[in-house]
Amino acid sequence: MRIDWTLPVLLLLMGTVSSMAIGATGPGADDIIKPQSLRMAEQGKAALARGDANAAIDAYESALASDPKNVAAFSGIAMGYEKLGLPGKAVKYYREALALNPSDLVALEGQGKAYIARGATARAQVNLARMKALCKADCSGATRLQTAITTAAITTAAMTAATPTATMVATAPATATTPAADVTTK
Numbered sequence: 001m002r003i004d005w006t007l008p009v010l011l012l013l014m015g016t017v018s019s020m021a022i023g024a025t026g027p028g029a030d031d032i033i034k035p036q037s038l039r040m041a042e043q044g045k046a047a048l049a050r051g052d053a054n055a056a057i058d059a060y061e062s063a064l065a066s067d068p069k070n071v072a073a074f075s076g077i078a079m080g081y082e083k084l085g086l087p088g089k090a091v092k093y094y095r096e097a098l099a100l101n102p103s104d105l106v107a108l109e110g111q112g113k114a115y116i117a118r119g120a121t122a123r124a125q126v127n128l129a130r131m132k133a134l135c136k137a138d139c140s141g142a143t144r145l146q147t148a149i150t151t152a153a154i155t156t157a158a159m160t161a162a163t164p165t166a167t168m169v170a171t172a173p174a175t176a177t178t179p180a181a182d183v184t185t186k
C-alpha cells in the first residue's frame with residue numbers, strides 16, 4: 001500500500017502561509033510603536049524640557065502602558081529619575097530599554113552617566129566601549145560619555161589628593177578621681 005503525502009503537505013503549507021498573513025501586516029510590524037504611545041512620549045519629552053521630572057515620568061509611564069515596546073519611553077523615565085537625583089532607578093529603566101534594543105545609543109549613554117553618578121565608572125566604560133563599537137562615524141553620545149568619565153576621574157583624583165590623612169590623637173579620658181577609702185578588715 002502506497003501513501004500519498006501530497007495532500008497533507010499541501011494543507012500544512014497552506015496553514016503556515018495563512019498564519020503568517022494573519023500574524024503580521026508587513027515586515028517589521030512588531031517594531032511599529034502605537035501612535036498613542038508616541039504622543040504620550042512627546043508629552044514626557046516636553047515635560048523634561050521644562051524641568052518637570054514627575055510629569056515626564058507620568059507621561060512616559062502612560063506611553064508604556066499604551067505600548068510596552070516603546071524604548072524611548074523607558075529612556076525617558078530613566079532621564080526623569082536622573083533629574084530627581086535617583087541614578088539607581090535610572091539605571092533600572094535604561095536596562096529595560098536596552099533589553100528591548102541593545103543598540104540604543106541614547107540608553108547606553110544615559111545608563112553610562114547614571115553609572116558614573118553611582119560611582120561605577122568601570123561599568124560606564126563598558127557602555128562607552130559598546131557605543132564605540134556601534135558607532136561607525138561621528139558619535140557625539142560616545143564623546144559626551146567619554147567626557148563624563150574623564151571628568152569623574154579628575155574629580156575623584158582631586159578629592160583624594162585634597163583629603164588629608166587622618167591622624168589619631170590620643171586623649172586621656174577625663175575621669176573624676178575620688179579618694180580611696182581605707183578599708184581594713186579584722
